Amino acid sequence: MPLLKSGTLVLAGATARRWCAIISLLVAGLALTGCGAVRLAYNNAPELTYWWLDGFLDLDSPQSVRVRSDLNALQVWHRKEELPAMAEMLKNLHAAVPQPVAADQVCQLSRYLEGRFQAVLDRATLTAIALAPTLSNAQLDHLARAWEKRNTEWREEWLDGPPQDRLERRLKTAIERTEGFYGRLTDNQKAMLRGQLESSPFDPATQYKEVLRRQKDALQTLRGLKAGTPSDIQVQAEMRALLVRSLQSPDAAFVQYTERARSHFCESAAELHNNTSAAQRSKLQQTLAGYESDVRALMQR
Numbered sequence: 096m097p098l099l100k101s102g103t104l105v106l107a108g109a110t111a112r113r114w115c116a117i118i119s120l121l122v123a124g125l126a127l128t129g130c131g132a133v134r135l136a137y138n139n140a141p142e143l144t145y146w147w148l149d150g151f152l153d154l155d156s157p158q159s160v161r162v163r164s165d166l167n168a169l170q171v172w173h174r175k176e177e178l179p180a181m182a183e184m185l186k187n188l189h190a191a192v193p194q195p196v197a198a199d200q201v202c203q204l205s206r207y208l209e210g211r212f213q214a215v216l217d218r219a220t221l222t223a224i225a226l227a228p229t230l231s232n233a234q235l236d237h238l239a240r241a242w243e244k245r246n247t248e249w250r251e252e253w254l255d256g257p258p259q260d261r262l263e264r265r266l267k268t269a270i271e272r273t274e275g276f277y278g279r280l281t282d283n284q285k286a287m288l289r290g291q292l293e294s295s296p297f298d299p300a301t302q303y304k305e306v307l308r309r310q311k312d313a314l315q316t317l318r319g320l321k322a323g324t325p326s327d328i329q330v331q332a333e334m335r336a337l338l339v340r341s342l343q344s345p346d347a348a349f350v351q352y353t354e355r356a357r358s359h360f361c362e363s364a365a366e367l368h369n370n371t372s373a374a375q376r377s378k379l380q381q382t383l384a385g386y387e388s389d390v391r392a393l394m395q396r
Contacts, residue, residue, distance in 0.1 A: 133389040138396075141166035151241045152234050158226060165222040172218055177211060178394045185387040192380045195369045201361040216338070224334045228320050235317055242310050249306070253299035261299075265292055277371055278378040284370065291363040296355040305349050309341055 136143075144166055148154065154162060184207070230238075253261065269288050274280055280288070316337045320330060344350055371379075 133386060134393055137170075137389075137393055141170050151238050152230065153237045154234075158229055161225060162222065165219070169215070169218055169222075173215060174393060174396065177214065178390050180211070182387055182390040182394065185383050185390060189380050189383045189387065192376050192383065193373075196365050198358070198361040198365045201364045202357060205357060205361065213342070216342070220335065220338060223338065224331050227317055227334050228325070228330055230317055230321070232318075232321060235314060235321070238317075239310075239314060246303075246306070246310075249303065254303060262289075262292060273367065276379050276382050277375040284367065287367060287370065291359075291366070295359055295363075296352065298352065301349065301352050305344055305346065308344070308346065312340055313337060 141163070145159070145163055148162060149159070152158075188204075252264070266285075266289055269292065270280060270285055273284075273288065316333055320333060325333070344353075368376075
C-alpha cells in the first residue's frame with residue numbers, strides 16, 4: 096500500500112505541525128523523488144525548521160540559541176529512536192505491496208503514522224513551554240500578521256474561484272503524487288481518482304474554520320501568559336492544554352468531519368491500490384526500497 100499523503104488528514108495546529116513535520120519528514124511519507132532528496136531534507140531539517148519558525152516569530156538572540164539547540168537535539172533523538180522503526184515499517188510495506196489491501200489496513204497505517212508524529216511533538220513540547228513566556232507582544236503581533244498572510248494564500252488556493260477549477264487543481268496534485276509512487280496512471284485510474292475526489296467529504300470551509308479557531312486559541316493563550324505572572328506550573332499546564340486542543344479539536348463536528356475524511360481516504364487508497372497493475376506495484380516497491388535505503392543511511396550518520 097502507498098504511504099499516506101501529507102495534508103490528507105488534519106494532524107496538528109499550524110506552528111506545532113510545521114515544527115515537527117520537517118524533522119519527521121519520513122513519518123509523514125512525503126513523495127520526494129530523486130536520489131538523496133530525503134537524506135538532504137532530513138539532514139537539513141533543524142536549520143529549515145528554525146528559519147520557518149523565525150519567519151513567524153522573529154526570534155531574538157536568546158530564543159534563537161534555545162530553539163536551534165533544541166531542534167538539533169530533537170533530530171539526534173529522532174535519528175536514534177524513530178528511524179529504526181521507520182525502516183522496519185518501510186520494509187514491511189515493501190513486502191506487502193504485491194497483495195491487495197483493505198481500507199482498515201490503510202487506516203491502521205494512518206494511525207501508526209499519527210502516533211509517530213505525536214512522539215515527535217511530545218519531545219518538542221518542552222521547547223514550546225520554554226519559549227512561550229518569552230514571546231513579546233511585538234512577536235505575537237508578527238505571528239498574527241504572518242498567519243493572516245498565510246490564510247490569504249490558503250483561501251486563494253482552496254476557497255476562491257469556481258468549484259470545478261478547485262477540483263481540477265486537486266486532481267492534478269493527486270495524480271502527480273500518486274504517479275510519484277506508482278508511475279504513470281492509466282486514463283481509467285485517473286477517472287477513478289476524479290470520482291474519489293468528487294465523492295470526498297473534504298470541505299475547505301470547514302477546514303478553514305478550524306484553522307482560524309486554532310490560530311485564535313493560540314494567540315489568546317500566548318497573550319494571556321503575557322498579561323499575568325503565571326508560575327512555571329501554570330505555563331506548562333496552559334501550553335500542554337493548547338497543544339492538546341491543536342491536535343484534537345474541541346469542536347465535535349470537526350472531529351466527526353475528520354473521521355469521515357479519514358474513512359474516505361482509506362477506502363479510496365485501498366481501491367486505487369487494488370486496481371493497479373503488477374508493473375505499477377513493482378514501481379511502488381522500488382520507491383519504498385529507495386526510502387528504506389535512505390532511512391538506513393541516515394541511521395548510520
